[in-house]
Amino acid sequence: MAYLQQILFLIALSTAGYLIYRRITLIKKTIQLGRSENRTDNPSLRLKTMILIAFGQKKMFDKPIVGLLHFLVYAGFILINIEVLEILIDGLFGTHRVFAPIMGGFYGVVINFFELLALGVIVACLVFLVRRNILKIKRLSPAAHAEMKGWPAIDANSILVIEIALMMAFLKMNAADYVLQTRGVGHFAEVQTGSFLISSWLVPLMNSYSDTVLLFTERLSWWFHILGIMAFALYVTYSKHLHIALAFPNTYFADLKPRGEMTNMPAVTKEVKIMLGMEQPDATPAEVGRFGAKDVKDLSWKNLMDAYSCTECGRCTSQCPANQTGKLLSPRKIMMSTRDRLEDIQKGWLTNGNDFTDDKNLNGDYITEEELLACTTCNACVEACPILINPLDIILQLRRYNVMEESKAPQSWNMMFQNLETNMAPWKFSPDDRFNWSKDINS
Ligand code: SF4
Numbered sequence: 001m002a003y004l005q006q007i008l009f010l011i012a013l014s015t016a017g018y019l020i021y022r023r024i025t026l027i028k029k030t031i032q033l034g035r036s037e038n039r040t041d042n043p044s045l046r047l048k049t050m051i052l053i054a055f056g057q058k059k060m061f062d063k064p065i066v067g068l069l070h071f072l073v074y075a076g077f078i079l080i081n082i083e084v085l086e087i088l089i090d091g092l093f094g095t096h097r098v099f100a101p102i103m104g105g106f107y108g109v110v111i112n113f114f115e116l117l118a119l120g121v122i123v124a125c126l127v128f129l130v131r132r133n134i135l136k137i138k139r140l141s142p143a144a145h146a147e148m149k150g151w152p153a154i155d156a157n158s159i160l161v162i163e164i165a166l167m168m169a170f171l172k173m174n175a176a177d178y179v180l181q182t183r184g185v186g187h188f189a190e191v192q193t194g195s196f197l198i199s200s201w202l203v204p205l206m207n208s209y210s211d212t213v214l215l216f217t218e219r220l221s222w223w224f225h226i227l228g229i230m231a232f233a234l235y236v237t238y239s240k241h242l243h244i245a246l247a248f249p250n251t252y253f254a255d256l257k258p259r260g261e262m263t264n265m266p267a268v269t270k271e272v273k274i275m276l277g278m279e280q281p282d283a284t285p286a287e288v289g290r291f292g293a294k295d296v297k298d299l300s301w302k303n304l305m306d307a308y309s310c311t312e313c314g315r316c317t318s319q320c321p322a323n324q325t326g327k328l329l330s331p332r333k334i335m336m337s338t339r340d341r342l343e344d345i346q347k348g349w350l351t352n353g354n355d356f357t358d359d360k361n362l363n364g365d366y367i368t369e370e371e372l373l374a375c376t377t378c379n380a381c382v383e384a385c386p387i388l389i390n391p392l393d394i395i396l397q398l399r400r401y402n403v404m405e406e407s408k409a410p411q412s413w414n415m416m417f418q419n420l421e422t423n424m425a426p427w428k429f430s431p432d433d434r435f436n437w438s439k440d441i442n443s
């Protein structure tokens with residue numbers, strides 16, 4: 001029986017490991033679809049940014065209560081999973097609480113700490129479920145934001161329920177184990193851990209169970225806990241919760257430019273300088289390439305990593321003046337549409353091979369011209385994002401393509417472009433009249 005459990009455990013672990021590895025490889029390949037961009041400058045500032053924003057969750061604390069609850073779930077879930085190491089060793093080698101004899105009395109202290117964290121995770125997840133489904137917080141509500149309808153809402157709720165179930169299984173396993181120890185049943189009698197802080201609340205209930213039911217409860221909770229963690233790890237790679245891993249590289253490689261400094265196209269800047277006599281034309285002009293972005297491969301790899309890192313929290317959309325005034329634009333939806341496009345390409349690879357192409361593009365088929373034109377380039381979305389995602393950068397590249405390659409600018413913009421070209425200002429006044437306002441001074 002013990003060998004059977006070990007064999008089943010090995011099969012489950014290898015299957016989960018293989019599926020997760022396959023999925024991560026596919027996501028990496030999808031992000032590499034983007035054009036190259038160097039984000040390796042200033043490593044010390046990058047490291048500091050990552051530690052503060054991803055590890056310390058600094059921006060989450062802009063909303064202190066939510067920030068604290070989020071930190072509890074994050075820290076709790078990460079730290080409790082240290083205990084998974086023990087479960088892995090027990091599962092593979094058929095041992096039981098292998099660390100207990102090594103750690104002595106300290107073992108109980110550590111498990112009690114994990115139990116406190118588990119309780120914190122349960123409470124925080126319950127609060128998050130209430131906020132989403134009963135209080136219906138506007139930025140998270142599918143009724144207020146079309147992009148949150150369907151899968152995004154199911155995804156957000158199911159992950160909270162899964163986390164509660166995993167923590168409950170952990171507590172139930174500890175409670176059943178303790179009662180089995182006190183009754184001296186089998187190998188449970190050999191490892192005396194004493195009762196635990198939180199799971200002891202379940203002990204009165206467990207005391208009414210027979211030994212057989214208790215053994216079954218302990219094994220069921222143990223298997224549910226570890227299989228649940230394996231399934232969770234795989235599920236995360238399909239979910240917005242991928243941010244628990246990608247937030248780290250995403251903040252490390254974040255844009256270090258001052259907010260509002262736009263990325264110019266060097267070829268265009270050079271042309272302007274040549275026009276103004278600031279540079280001499282080259283004998284062989286450089287290849288310009290595409291102006292802006294038509295599809296995901298025209299965006300940078302960092303734009304694509306942003307899309308996979310988005311938590312769909314909607315902080316960007318709630319700060320967006322275009323969205324607040326009823327325009328179609330939602331910066332969260334820009335990130336979700338970019339990810340949808342990447343996922344559709346992935347599906348194409350899996351069903352039709354790596355040469356898969358379709359006649360769709362991110363620009364037009366997933367993100368409309370109306371959305372792009374509504375952006376005021378105010379940067380509020382960039383400022384609001386807790387993991388330094390930049391939806392504006394994608395908007396600008398898509399808009400640049402529409403304007404420069406498709407000449408799809410609104411009439412009022414075309415007039416402005418013309419004025420810039422002829423008057424060197426957006427207004428329809430001659431540059432010679434620019435100082436007319438000063439004529440009456442001291443007259
Ligand atoms: S930069 Fe554009 S998308 Fe971002 S908040 Fe401002 S208007 Fe909205």
Ligand code: SF4
Binds near residue numbers: 309384386387
């Ligand atoms: S872009 Fe940032 S702020 Fe906007 S939904 Fe995604 S994670 Fe939240």
